Amino acid sequence: MSNEQARRGLAAGVGAFLIWGLMPLYLRLFDGISAGDVLAHRVLWSFVLLAVAAAAIRGWPRLRAALGRPRLLAMLAASGLLIATNWLIYTWAVLNGRTLDTSLGYFMQPLLNVALGVLLLKEAFPPAKRIAVALAVIGVAIVTVAHGALPWVSVGLALSFGFYGFIRKYTAVDPVTALIVETGFVAPLAAGWLALAPGGLFRHDLITDAALVGAGLVSIIPLGLFGFAARRLSLSTLGMLQYIGPSMVFLVAVFVFGEPLDIWRLAAFACIWAGLVVFSIGGLRAAAIPARR
Template sequence: MTPETRTGLLAGLGAYVIWGLLPFYLRLLHGVPAADVLAHRILWSVLVVALLIAALRGWQRLGAALRQPRLLLLLLASAVCIAINWLVYTWAILNGHALDTSLGYFINPLVSVVFGVVLLGERLSRLQWAAVACAAAGVVVLTIAHGNLPMIAIALALSFGTYGLIRKQAAVDAATGLFIETLMLAPVALLWLLSLPKVQTAGLAAWPGPLLALLMLGGVLTAAPLMLFGVAARRLKLSTMGLMQYIAPSMVFLQAIFLFGEAIDPWQMLAFAATWTGLALYTLSLGRPVAPAAQPR
């Protein structure tokens, strides 16, 4: 194992473990509205990433990015997607739907595969098509059994899948991109917090000290895994990253059942089984080449 690979593995493991433990953090904020948590998460992330850019002397890269209108439009779109993702995830955890978030992030890789085919013209192998079909079957099972779409899972998978698609088109490093995204969201977050009656009358002092410290920690827990993920993505094979991305939803799944006391019915178990089968097929397919498209004569 080369030093580069070892660094990538440690960074990737760190990112996914932090994401996997995020429900513990959010459960400590029980009673705080999801929108308030999101606003704090955005504002403190701006500060954390700004300090990181300063430490890495990345102001020149930031200045170059800010002079590219197309890049700024892409990052505005990705900022909206990630804000929706964070809000849905936070609300779901605070309201006892950790299982739904786990399913969403299990589905997400297969949503990204579909986006690649539909929007980027990528080709899939038979195994990959079978993987997508399994995930779709899981959604159909839940829809028929419960009488409605699993909206939390779908919202998380689509929002994060779209975020990844947009960031794939944005030629910018992880720290600079995240800083611009959170900076764009910061005015809305600040206006939201200032609209709260208790903040209007007493400022940040209205929040109890321990609670304010937890809300500030959200900035670190938002920025750190994304930075670690960026380090890992540049150093590891796609197949390795494909395997590691199941760490976080697996951890959330186990927490939901064994620690948070969420019940899983047989239909949900069947849907998870279909999704896991799809993920196994998809992971297996990463080691096999896709047949090239026929060339016109």
């Protein structure tokens, strides 16, 4: 892959995680609306907007080609369900004052990528990666013991998005086509949910309804950027970029939303941050060895 392609992938990845870092501020516009309703709007309008985009860029031949590949469809159906699950957990958490838990989950993400690479791709598991993953496990254990329950928001977000990224890395299709198929699998469920809801599709004030439609756009732009980046960057590079989003979400949760940062949650963050430092240093050293040869 050329350096130009890698640079474009890097720019797309950074853009995706910047938008995701600010996403809680947008979702807070929907206080008082159920997470299920918000998710249904996100999915439905994402699909509609993607269909418009496909028409604008004459992407229907690529879509027809994708629909004729059963294995690809199966992979995109799985990734569509995974991203819908991820959106639901994330939306529920932000609307219920659990934004810090989402930050913790996405800080775990790079270390989960390491685990996926080792378990599924038989990638090397040097000491730095082992220590990093162990520290992440310790962080989860601290929160679990202190609060008497598994931090399901954090773990659920990390797992759903981790497997989503893994599947998307191996789907040889352009981002717009992939997103149309993904959301197309879930859109009928979203439309049914909204059709059965009291009051119909547009049942809020004009600004809120417009923001719900806009949630589709806010959802697909970073996903499209991420899909573009995932095809052009290594899993480890994607993992490094993923520090951007949770760092911004952490700051928003603490300093904008005023969520409490108790000693146990801080200890969990400290373990995972330490794991990320170890992982990053190990990656930089590994990259420096070939450069010296």
